[in-house]
Amino acid sequence: MMDTQKKIAIIGAGNLGVAIAKGMVANDMVQPKNIYLTRRHLEKLDSLKPEGFQITSDNKKAVEGCEYIILCVQPKQLPAVLKEIEPALDAESHIFISTITGISISTIEEHLDITLPIVRAMPNTAIAISESMTCMCASNASEDQLKEVQQIFKALGETLIIDENLMKAATVLAASGIAFFLRYIRAATQGGIQLGFHAEEAQKIAMQTARGAASLLVEEHNHPETEIDKVTTPQGCTIAGLNEMEHQGLSSALIKGILTSFEKINTITK
Numbered sequence: 435m436m437d438t439q440k441k442i443a444i445i446g447a448g449n450l451g452v453a454i455a456k457g458m459v460a461n462d463m464v465q466p467k468n469i470y471l472t473r474r475h476l477e478k479l480d481s482l483k484p485e486g487f488q489i490t491s492d493n494k495k496a497v498e499g500c501e502y503i504i505l506c507v508q509p510k511q512l513p514a515v516l517k518e519i520e521p522a523l524d525a526e527s528h529i530f531i532s533t534i535t536g537i538s539i540s541t542i543e544e545h546l547d548i549t550l551p552i553v554r555a556m557p558n559t560a561i562a563i564s565e566s567m568t569c570m571c572a573s574n575a576s577e578d579q580l581k582e583v584q585q586i587f588k589a590l591g592e593t594l595i596i597d598e599n600l601m602k603a604a605t606v607l608a609a610s611g612i613a614f615f616l617r618y619i620r621a622a623t624q625g626g627i628q629l630g631f632h633a634e635e636a637q638k639i640a641m642q643t644a645r646g647a648a649s650l651l652v653e654e655h656n657h658p659e660t661e662i663d664k665v666t667t668p669q670g671c672t673i674a675g676l677n678e679m680e681h682q683g684l685s686s687a688l689i690k691g692i693l694t695s696f697e698k699i700n701t702i703t704k
Contacts, residue, residue, distance in 0.1 A: 439468065443500040445493050445515060446507035447471035447479060450533060453562045454504060454590065455487060460564070461589035470496035497522045502583075504531045505542075512537060516545040525550055529575065531583055533557060535605060536702065539573045539598060551575035553583045556601055557590065558609045566591030567611075569604035606695040614691065619644050 442464060444451040455471060458464050466486035472493050473479055479489045490496055497503055497519045507515050512534060523546070530552040532542060539552050553575055557568040568587040572580045572595075580595070587593045596604060619640045626636025650661050666673040 440464070440502060441468045441470065441500040442502040442504065443470040443472065443493075443496040444504045444506060445472050445496065445519070446505065446511070447473050448506060450557070450561065451504065451506035452479075452482070454506075454533075454557075454586070455482075457561065457564050457590040458586060459485075463586065463589055470500055472496050493519050494522045497528070501527055502529050502531060502586075504533065506533050509534055509537050512542070513545055516542070520546060520548075523548055523550065529553065529579055529583065531555055531586075535609070536602070536699065538601075539571070543573070549574055551579050553580060554598065554601060555583070555587060556604050556609060557587060558612050560612060561590045564590045567608040568593045569596050569601065569608060570594070571596055571598040571601060573598075602699050603696060605699060606692055610695050611692075614688065615644065 442455075442458070444455055447455065451471065455466075455469050458469070459466050467488065470488040470490060471479055471482065472490055474491055476489055476491055479487075483489055488496070493515060503519075505512070505515070525548045528550055530542065530550050532539070532552065532554050533556070535556070537554075539554050542552055543549070551572070551574045553570060553572045555568055555570045557566040560566045561568070566587065568591060570580075570584060570587065570593060572583075575583075584593050584595070594604075619637070622640035622643070623633065623637040626639060627633055629636075631639070647661070650656070651658060654661070662676070666676065
């Protein structure tokens with residue numbers, strides 16, 4: 435279990451960084467006074483001051499007093515940030531956690547003259563409600579260090595340790611995947627409107643049905659087809675709808691979309 439007295443610096447506290455900070459506090463992992471949030475425009479963090487978080491624009495100062503350093507900056511900002519904080523880094527006491535999309539561990543290491551434990555984590559936007567799917571990999575980190583970092587993200591959803599060569603695929607399946615599922619819910623809502631529901635009614639039905647479908651798989655540990663078989667009956671309306679969706683290429687379109695996203699991410703990240 436993570437030491438609740440350890441201090442954490444979140445460098446680049448935008449939506450993701452703030453969500454991580456709030457999630458840790460909400461789950462009693464650490465007190466706000468032990469979390470340093472950095473950002474260039476501090477006025478955007480003013481609402482967090484009454485909660486007890488340490489707010490600063492000085493990245494180096496934040497790092498000096500913390501054990502965990504969570505990098506939430508934009509990829510283009512990384513070289514300058516690492517140059518700024520490196521004088522304060524200590525290989526014996528610091529652990530890097532990078533949430534920067536598309537930036538490999540080796541890329542981070544290229545900008546450092548010391549060797550640090552580095553954990554790369556890829557959450558998705560559901561982290562804001564503690565329902566993220568976060569995939570992780572590590573370099574130079576002990577098993578205990580990786581478990582400690584994993585505890586942070588377990589408080590914010592589900593986690594999975596994977597090989598780094600699968601991180602791009604994880605980005606597509608989990609991070610981009612949020613948008614794919616939301617598009618289905620939008621389409622289902624439009625279908626519901628055509629059937630006669632008001633927009634807000636159709637969306638409520640679609641949202642809860644999607645939640646229920648996912649929850650069935652989580653709770654029952656079944657294959658999707660097992661749950662589908664429970665809904666379909668001979669000559670019924672469900673199988674008729676499913677077959678028409680397949681005739682129109684539903685599964686094929688989803689798979690092609692995922693593969694196209696993967697091809698794209700390979701051209702814009704390293």
